[in-house]
Amino acid sequence: MELDMKYFEEMEAKIPKGKVRTRFAPSPTGYMHVGNLRTALYTWLIARNAGGTFILRIEDTDQGRLVEGATDVIYRTMAQCGLTHDEGPDVGGPVAPYIQSQRRDTYGKYAELLISKGGAYRCFCGKDETEPADPKEIQKHVCDCPKLTDAEIAEKIASGASYVIRQKIPQKGTTTFHDASFGDITVENSELDDQILLKSDGLPTYNFANVIDDHLMGITHVVRGSEYLSSAPKYNLLYESFGWDVPTYIHCSPVMRDAQHKMSKRHGDPSYEDLMNEGYLTEAVLNYVALLGWSPKGALAEREFFTLSELAEAFDIAGISKSPAVFDIAKLRWMNSEYMKKLPPEVFFEKAEPILREAIPNPAINLKTVAALVQSRCEILTDLPGRVDFLAKLPDYDVALYVHKKSKTTLENSLAALEACVPVLENLTDWTNESLYAALTELAAKLEVKNSIVLWPLRVAVSGKESTPGGATDLCALLGKEESLRRIADGIARLKAAQ
């Protein structure tokens, strides 16, 4: 088989050199899980930290698993997160194409090149479906195909026999692989299998496509999940056979759902999109995910709030953790609430308005005021309806709410307080929070009771809830005079019925 050496020279000539180049290479499954997002983030951060280039490559060599619209999810997620790529299928670049299914010829040619260098061989064995007698036995492919002569191979091909190309692993010795966070890992070559590089459909396997593309795209740092750690030594052998430089590998341990399970779609763990739909803020998710498996060193060690660009500046490979990290939704909620509080009120209102409008159809209620009241009291946007729905309609509630130990309220004094409120409020002309507060504290003073004796029952009467976004006067101001008085009357009725 003749090799077109000029092709390889041209390909080599296109490889950008001298700068850090990283790539995020998802396979389009239509789902960006949290672990994936973290890998993308770290990869992006390494590039940005070094002033390098970040590349998006789509790994779609498995024709059986293509999912419609899946690449759109990837583009959309990356864009929303601000993880901008410098090269990729949609923006092009010096080493295009960036979609593996469009690079089919390249893999075939490089597989041939590898054969000529003695690092691979054609195997005509067909699918290996033999069940090992002992299931505990190591399943390694062993056959006589490597011994086939050129003539025999030509004959088989001419007769239409299908074949795969397998990596030829040395029988003896050891291979040492270096990972930036795990260090040196040495394995016996006898443990390694002659893995398939090129499938019988002519498309490469993940392991082969990766090596070829990473080299041809000039990738300097490869970030990937630790599930690939055990196949990494084979990569070294591949690079060695080709005579190429090995990039820096950074394997990341998985993001777990609990101590023994990875986050997974099957178990209903949230993807990035799910988190967005649940009302989390992208910035909070990125911040949280960045710290799940990485922590800053030195002066920044105590810091926990980072913007994307601050992360890019602070990020270092040495801070990546080797052990798996459990995804803690409670901490994400907390972090999200911190981000919510920091949002400028206009921005918060913009995000909250549609949700508030749906929960409170009543046009008389000022949603801006509601938003201001609720901004510091919700962890995620989807908490909102449950916190404000009482404004639309007074819920049925238990009079026990009127009894509050700390405020020293009882059913009896609550009733008295509400009844005392009525004339005061009826006569109040300026229906604002300030005037309400002034009038009601004046009432409490006149009755010679603590403010809470008046305000607690009032808040319960107008809200019917144990917890509300604001105090009694905030709520009255929001509800308006008529509705407030109506609810107070309702409360009085409930209390009387309970006496």
Place this chain on the structure above:
RNA sequence: GGCCCGUUGGUCAAGAGGCUAAGACACCGCCCUUUCACGGCGGUAACGGGAGUUCGAUUCUCCCACGGGUCACCA
């Protein structure tokens, strides 16, 4: 099962031979207060086990246990 990797409080984690073993979330308590929240203050809680090396091990070595990963014409 073979091979590889990992193991600091419930969770995320700092630490890199000598420290009262940080910090954050969660939890609990107190204060503030017009509820909850916010805020402030404080508290409970950890180096998986066993041998070494060393004057001294959470930090180094080995063994064990546990957990994870991997052993596909999937990535």
